[in-house]
Amino acid sequence: MTHPGTHQHHHAGHGAVHGGGASRRTAAQATLHCLTGCAVGEILGMVLGTALGLHNGATVVLSVLLAFAFGYALTMRGVLKAGLDVRAAMTVALAAGPVSILVVELIDDTVMVTVPGAMDAGLGDLLFRIALAGSLALAFTLIVPVSRWMIGRGRGHAVVHAPHQH
Template identity: 60%
Template sequence: MASHDHHHTSAPNPRGLTRGAVAATLHCLTGCAIGEVLGMVVGTALGLSNLATIVLSVVLAFVFGYSLTLRPVLRSGLTLAAALPVALASDTVSIAVMEVVDNLVMLLIPGAMDAGLTRWLFWASLAGSLVIAFVLTVPVNRWLIARGRGHAVVHQYHHAGHQHH
């Protein structure tokens, strides 16, 4: 923790911090949306229970979210064993918040989980739940980045060629 203290000696640029949080949340949203949509589609198509469908969606959201983070980190030269903790530190809180909000919204919209893949209610609810999750996750990511956590952990690996430990 002490190694990050030098980053906080001057006040961070609030606009830059917010931009970084929006970018991190968009990154998270991409992985979550891929996993979430795939999980909802597969779970609904297979006639799984709402709980099983949500579990499948959450697992896939984490898999795709981490995968999107791992790609640039691995390209920077880190091994999978070294890259995995970076991805976990970078995305776990963001994905977790997004998934809790997204799935809670889906459960709160009457009939959304049972609407089926051919009904506008299902797709509108899923899209709306992801938008709400995005809006509520941006401040979480902003708070994490301001403290050198969350997506700030992975940022140094986005530019291959730097030295890494």
């Protein structure tokens, strides 16, 4: 039996990996972890790029760079808390994140660039906010199957948990 707040409870909440695949719940939770870092960086990049009047291409590049930085930082935070040293935590973060972050960024930035006027809208403009929120929701929906596939093969979010499995 697992108890709230215990390490075993944490893993029980992620669902199980069966037959080379992961549960939808596991994949959704892994995607939320990834998307949180991506979203922070993406939103910050879009806000900064828009506020600074950067060209759309520069805004997208800034958003992608910040999404990777925040995605890796949040992953490293978790594995550092699990007791790994900085070098090992960086190795785990680099193994766990690139595919998920890249897919999220491709989806998110494609939506932002293709929604007419979204990149040129001001920060207070409803179009900008709706397009950004919609792009992140679409990215979440489309990345869950990718996360599920990766976890089932011991990659992605599964790599984050490997250092502190019993």
